[in-house]
Amino acid sequence: MASKVIRAVPKFHVTTPIFYPNARPHLGHLYSSLLCDVQNRWNKLANRDTCFTTGTDEHGLKIQLAAQQKGYQDSKAFVDELYEHFVKLDSIADIKYSRFIRTTDPDHIENVKELWNICYKNGFIYKGEHKGWYSVSDETFYPQTKILELTKDGQWIPYNGIMDNGAKYINSESHNEVTYQSEFNYFFKLSSFQKPLIELLRNNPGFIQPASRHSQILRELETNELRDISVSRPESRLKWGIDVPNDESQKWWQNTEHLIGKDIIKFHTIYWPAFLMAAELPLPKKVVVHGHWLSGGVKMSKSLGNVIDPIEIISYYGSDTMRWYLLENSNLEDDGNFIERKLWETRELLCSKLGNLINRCGGKKFSLYSGVQAFNHKSPEELTPILSEKSKGPFISLLNSLNNCSNAIDSCYSLYDITGAQKIIWAIINEANSFVQSTEPWSKSGAEKDLIIYSAMEAARIALILSQPIIPNFSEKLLDRLDVSNDKRTLEYTPYGSDDGYGMSTNSRHKEVPIQRVPFRLDAENK
Numbered sequence: 104m105a106s107k108v109i110r111a112v113p114k115f116h117v118t119t120p121i122f123y124p125n126a127r128p129h130l131g132h133l134y135s136s137l138l139c140d141v142q143n144r145w146n147k148l149a150n151r152d153t154c155f156t157t158g159t160d161e162h163g164l165k166i167q168l169a170a171q172q173k174g175y176q177d178s179k180a181f182v183d184e185l186y187e188h189f190v191k192l193d194s195i196a197d198i199k200y201s202r203f204i205r206t207t208d209p210d211h212i213e214n215v216k217e218l219w220n221i222c223y224k225n226g227f228i229y230k231g232e233h234k235g236w237y238s239v240s241d242e243t244f245y246p247q248t249k250i251l252e253l254t255k256d257g258q259w260i261p262y263n264g265i266m267d268n269g270a271k272y273i274n275s276e277s278h279n280e281v282t283y284q285s286e287f288n289y290f291f292k293l294s295s296f297q298k299p300l301i302e303l304l305r306n307n308p309g310f311i312q313p314a315s316r317h318s319q320i321l322r323e324l325e326t327n328e329l330r331d332i333s334v335s336r337p338e339s340r341l342k343w344g345i346d347v348p349n350d351e352s353q354k355w356w357q358n359t360e361h362l363i364g365k366d367i368i369k370f371h372t373i374y375w376p377a378f379l380m381a382a383e384l385p386l387p388k389k390v391v392v393h394g395h396w397l398s399g400g401v402k403m404s405k406s407l408g409n410v411i412d413p414i415e416i417i418s419y420y421g422s423d424t425m426r427w428y429l430l431e432n433s434n435l436e437d438d439g440n441f442i443e444r445k446l447w448e449t450r451e452l453l454c455s456k457l458g459n460l461i462n463r464c465g466g467k468k469f470s471l472y473s474g475v476q477a478f479n480h481k482s483p484e485e486l487t488p489i490l491s492e493k494s495k496g497p498f499i500s501l502l503n504s505l506n507n508c509s510n511a512i513d514s515c516y517s518l519y520d521i522t523g524a525q526k527i528i529w530a531i532i533n534e535a536n537s538f539v540q541s542t543e544p545w546s547k548s549g550a551e552k553d554l555i556i557y558s559a560m561e562a563a564r565i566a567l568i569l570s571q572p573i574i575p576n577f578s579e580k581l582l583d584r585l586d587v588s589n590d591k592r593t594l595e596y597t598p599y600g601s602d603d604g605y606g607m608s609t610n611s612r613h614k615e616v617p618i619q620r621v622p623f624r625l626d627a628e629n630k
């Protein structure tokens with residue numbers, strides 16, 4: 104019998120889908136993990152308790168067949184090898200999860216059985232005959248109207264209802280092969296949850312994000328009747344799965360934000376909430392759905408093999424460049440195209456704008472530390488008179504931008520609008536560079552010179568604290584360069600003037616800016 108597991112509920116929990124380890128991970132997997140990692144790191148910065156889970160979905164026919172095709176007798180040995188690649192990608196991309204869950208982990212197996220038992224006891228699982236067209240690749244049964252048959256002269260035509268044993272059949276949308284199956288399975292009474300799901304979505308307009316996906320699923324629920332779904336496979340066909348159980352206990356999370364690609368929206372916004380309702384378990388707070396990274400105009404996917412290997416790209420450009428680029432060139436609504444030259448330009452910009460801001464104020468002719476000592480916690484009214492007339496306007500404008508940025512960025516992060524947060528960070532960096540340009544600290548002396556340098560470096564310090572979730576390594580190195588102590592890198596320290604003890608050695612000796620340019624990889628390789 105499984106033991107009852109009650110776990111302390113964290114204040115914030117974010118999770119990726121569990122990925123199929125039927126081949127190595129690609130850019131798309133990295134993207135889902137990255138959005139979760141950034142969200143988790145942002146909540147940490149705000150001093151919230153957080154938990155971030157990710158993992159691999161290691162059972163099922165898709166894995167069993169992939170293992171067989173690769174000549175593995177044992178599906179476990181196959182997934183053991185591939186799961187390592189997912190962990191490696193997370194490590195190289197600085198994805199810092201709290202737990203990597205494999206569906207073959209003993210405690211996960213126990214939990215699946217527990218969930219099954221509760222649903223069964225509550226009357227939502229029954230045994231019945233299952234007939235239909237099944238695609239292993241899509242892990243879905245399709246109605247006859249969605250099936251195409253290959254004719255002898257090589258044409259795909261709608262299936263006419265008369266099966267020919269030698270013929271090939273595919274689904275009309277995914278174009279993946281389907282076969283006709285008839286077997287006894289367990290079914291989940293999805294049909295009982297049509298009304299509760301509609302109510303859930305009507306009463307919680309933010310349950311699925313973005314709003315367009317919420318409307319899509321609500322419309323689907325309102326117009327299409329939900330049918331019961333089969334949730335088991337006979338042992339004769341599926342060797343590689345979890346045994347249907349007869350034991351019980353429970354374990355759950357609350358306040359969960361679940362992030363997925365749009366390909367699995369139906370499974371995670373209809374089936375999964377229905378399972379949780381059936382077991383009377385708490386639902387996630389929201390399900391966030393993102394678009395796809397494309398390759399050759401179609402979704403990058405392991406099965407198609409049209410993938411970009413993120414490990415190769417990160418090994419050359421570093422994880423921060425990749426992270427900043429992926430987030431800046433995507434949004435939840437649209438699909439994205441990976442363009443390596445743009446990624447290279449991202450690194451160029453980070454070096455030339457962010458690196459340069461710190462470089463030009465970190466020279467020996469200035470003293471950041473004098474500014475920190477003289478001006479921390481001073482009000483704008485006390486500081487403005489120090490400046491010449493021409494510098495006052497840019498100074499007040501910079502202070503206004505800095506004072507508004509933290510809340511504005513918080514709203515962006517909470518909506519997974521990381522591009523929006525990046526725009527605000529760029530605006531601060533650009534304004535700080537123009538501020539230095541227009542106030543010309545090199546031509547000033549005394550308190551005025553110190554205040555200009557201090558204010559520009561306040562902008563850099565604040566921008567770096569806010570950038571930590573996206574570029575953890577660059578931020579760490581540059582905050583080190585400014586001598587910002589480790590316990591003063593949270594959101595409490597984002598107001599102007601809030602850190603009274605940094606910059607001690609910033610100008611006293613020559614230090615290289617810790618982020619350097621690299622040549623465009625494909626040019627470097629061609630040389």
Ligand SMILES: Nc1ncnc2c1ncn2[C@@H]1O[C@H](COP(=O)(O)OP(=O)(O)OP(=O)(O)O)[C@@H](O)[C@H]1O
Pocket residue numbers: 120121122123124125130131132134135240362363364365366367394395396397402403404405406407
């Ligand atoms: N091209 C992509 N763009 C964005 N996210 C993706 C992409 N491909 C996979 N993902 C992420 O992985 C999840 C699907 O995982 P899965 O392991 O099925 O990937 P896959 O490449 O589609 O695999 P397969 O080709 O074997 O179906 C998506 O919901 C999303 O979170």
